[in-house]
Amino acid sequence: MTIIAPDWATARAEAYRVGAESSAEPAQVSLEDADGATLATPLVTLTDLPAFPTSSVDGFAARGTPPWRVVGQVLAGSVPERLEDGTAVEIATGAMVPEGIEALVRVEDSESPQPGHVTGEPRPRPDWRDAGEEAAKGEELLPAGTPVTPGVIGLAASCGYDDLMVRRGPRAAVLVFGDELAISGAPGDGRVRDSLGPSMPAWLRRFGAEPVAGFAPRGPVEDTLDAHVAAIRDALDAADLV
Structure with a gap:
């Protein structure tokens, strides 16, 4: 057997490309609803900042x-x-x-x-x-793809925005595999408590994804090839990311 060392830089670039191509269509949402999305267009100032001396x-x-x-x-x-x-x-x-x-x-x-x-x-x-001392009208403050945080929302409001063009994060399905896993209660009787399943949805949200209902987490999936294939197919029908 020949073992090929993974080229992580290439893998990351390919994952980014596939993710960008399959990302959700841009949508215009209010500032209040933009948290957690990413900017679909650059954030540029709509007026001088400050707008007057x-x-x-x-x-x-x-x-x-x-x-x-x-x-x-x-x-x-x-x-x-x-x-x-x-x-x-x-x-x-x-x-x-x-x-x-x-x-x-x-x-x-x-x-x-x-x-x-x-x-x-x-x-x-x-x-x-003076007017424009912080930023001139039309100046780019943040590039497209920037995650929308409370700070970004406040900055957008100070620039005169009422809404933003954003892309929502991918829908993510969490699958847990392993007959040895218990998904509730204390470990015992040959089973260990699943700790990744409950924590993965929280990690996904922090990185901009939205766990899909019914897959957050779903499992454990039976340790057979047929069960694995069926679970992954079901997840891919419901989510962008598994």
Whole structure:
């Protein structure tokens, strides 16, 4: 008998090819229903991130030479008016930076020389984020084939997605072979407790497959050739992966 050493790299590549060719058709699902699938298309940004310039601190957005006259307040979720020379607005972290801004002074670096006015020294590095600073519109963040996790769902939502094009994982049938296996209770009387059958469905789910009802696990299958062949044929009729 000649023993041929397996070429694992080739085997993995072939398994990947067959799996990709037989994978489920892409489907558009809501973000809430996408967990556990894989991206069918790349995840690209639908807008600049951030979509608009935002303040990184609580402070005062100002234009012109200090002291500035405080003319209002900008909170997160509001759209400010353009700043005029010599004016400032109190601004909250995460709020939209007004047009015309030339300086942003942190609240802890500011002081009020007279009622309704503020002055202070901005930090050397601007305390606001420009639109597109994290990612530009149309930029690919994740390639197709990426597993959809809670983090991916959150990222997709931050990019403006309400749903995703995904592929569901393969349906998997778990078969347990062996007359010596007991599938419940304590081992004894010549039988050992099957430990792989109960754990395999959990492993399959973690790797993106979905165990098929009735095959999770099914067995033990009688240790005869006919029983093995029949069990595998039944499983292949119900699942993509055995």
